[in-house]
Amino acid sequence: MAHYNLEKIIAARTDKTIYCDGDKVIKVMGHSYPASDVLSEALNLASVGETPLKVPKLLEVTQVEGKWAIVWEYVAGHTLAELIEKHPERFDEYLERFVDIQLEVHRFSASRLPLLTEKLHRKIRASGLDATVRYELHTRLDSLPKHTKLCHGDFNPSNIIITENNEAYVIDWSHATQGNASADAVQTYLLFYLAGKIDAAEKYLNLFCKKSDTAKQYVQKWISIISASRLVKAKPEEKEFLLHWANVVEYE
Ligand SMILES: Nc1ncnc2c1ncn2[C@@H]1O[C@H](COP(=O)(O)OP(=O)(O)O)[C@@H](O)[C@H]1O
Ligand SMILES: [Mg+2]
Numbered sequence: 001m002a003h004y005n006l007e008k009i010i011a012a013r014t015d016k017t018i019y020c021d022g023d024k025v026i027k028v029m030g031h032s033y034p035a036s037d038v039l040s041e042a043l044n045l046a047s048v049g050e051t052p053l054k055v056p057k058l059l060e061v062t063q064v065e066g067k068w069a070i071v072w073e074y075v076a077g078h079t080l081a082e083l084i085e086k087h088p089e090r091f092d093e094y095l096e097r098f099v100d101i102q103l104e105v106h107r108f109s110a111s112r113l114p115l116l117t118e119k120l121h122r123k124i125r126a127s128g129l130d131a132t133v134r135y136e137l138h139t140r141l142d143s144l145p146k147h148t149k150l151c152h153g154d155f156n157p158s159n160i161i162i163t164e165n166n167e168a169y170v171i172d173w174s175h176a177t178q179g180n181a182s183a184d185a186v187q188t189y190l191l192f193y194l195a196g197k198i199d200a201a202e203k204y205l206n207l208f209c210k211k212s213d214t215a216k217q218y219v220q221k222w223i224s225i226i227s228a229s230r231l232v233k234a235k236p237e238e239k240e241f242l243l244h245w246a247n248v249v250e251y252e
Contacts (some may be wrong), residue, residue: 004064004071020074024059028069038068041174044113045072048176051108051150054169075169080157094157095200099207101160101168102188106181106212108150116153116179117146123229133228133247141225144180151177151184156191182214186222190230194238 004021006028011018015030029038042061049055056072063069078086084094124137152159153175161169185208192201209216227245234242 002060002062002071004069006064023074024071025056025074026064026069026071028064028067031067033068035068037174038070040114042070044173044176045070047110047112048108048150048170048173051110053105053108053150054167055173056169056171075161075163075171077161077163077169080160080162083162084157091200092203095204095207097162097168098157098160099204099211101170102152102155102184102208103181103212105152105155105170106149106184109148109178110150110176111148111178113150113176113178115146115148116151116177116183117141119177120183120225120229123232124225127228127231127246129228129231129243129246137225137228137246140221144183144221144225147180148178149181149184151179151181151187153177153184153187154191155184155188180222181212182219183222183226185212185214185219186226189223190226194241 004019004024004026006019006021006026008020009017010020010025015033017028019026019028038061042058045055045058049058056075058070058072060071061068062071080094080098084091087094120141121138124134124141127134127137129137152170152173154172155170159170159172161171163169185205188208189201189205192198192204205216205219208214209219224246227242231239231242231246
C-alpha cells in the first residue's frame with residue numbers, strides 16, 4: 001500500500017476529500033462510503049480510459065487511514081468552472097467548448113458501463129413518487145430510444161480540466177453509463193438549473209440541440225424522467241423543483 005502526503009487539499013466535500021501529492025490525485029472517501037461505489041467509480045474511469053478520450057490515468061484503488069481512496073494522475077490546468085469564474089466575459093466561448101467536449105464524449109461507447117435506462121428505472125422506483133406518476137414515468141422511459149452512447153452523467157464545468165496546451169480532460173466518471181445522449185444533456189441542463197444558473201441552463205440546452213442537430217422537444221421528453229431520478233439524492237432545497245418537473249405529465 002503506497003503512502004501519500006495528504007497536506008494539499010484541492011477540493012473538500014461532505015463525504016470525500018480530494019488531495020494532490022506531486023503528480024497524483026488522491027480522492028479519499030468518507031468512512032460510510034460503500035466499497036461498491038468506490039470500485040465502480042474506479043472501474044468506470046478504467047473503462048473510459050480505454051477509449052481515445054483524454055482522462056486521467058487510473059493508478060490505484062487503496063485505503064488511506066482506513067478509508068477507501070482512488071488514485072489517478074494529476075492534470076495540470078484549470079477547470080472550465082474556474083475559467084468561467086475568472087473570465088465571465090468569455091462565457092459564450094467556454095460554453096461552445098463545453099458542448100463540443102460533451103458531443104465528443106457521446107461519440108464513444110464503453111460496454112462495461114451500466115445501462116442508463118436500467119439505472120433510471122431503478123431510481124424512479126426509489127423516487128418516493130406515487131404509483132400513478134411512477135407508472136407514467138416508467139412507460140415514458142420505455143418509449144424513448146435506448147442508445148448505448150457514453151454518457152458522463154455529471155457533465156458540468158467543474159469536471160473538465162483545460163491544460164496549458166489547451167487540451168480538455170474530462171474527470172469524475174462516477175456517474176458514467178451507456179445511454180441516450182439527450183438524457184445526458186438533460187442531466188447537465190438540470191445541474192445548471194439547480195445551481196441557480198437558469199440563463200446558462202437555457203443557453204446550454206439550445207446550443208446542445210443546435211450542435212447535435214437534435215429537436216428540443218425530443219430532449220425535453222427526458223426532463224420528467226431525469227428529474228424523478230434525481231429525487232433519490234436531492235438536497236431539501238432541490239426537492240420542490242424536481243417534484244414539479246417530475247410530475248409534469250404533458251409537454252407537447
Ligand atoms: N486529475 C486531476 N487533476 C487535477 N485536478 C483534479 C483531478 N481530479 C480532480 N481534480 C480537482 O478536484 C475536483 C474534484 O474532483 P472530482 O473527481 O470531480 O470529485 P467530486 O466527485 O467531488 O466532484 C475537480 O473539480 C478538480 O478541481
Ligand atoms: Mg466533480
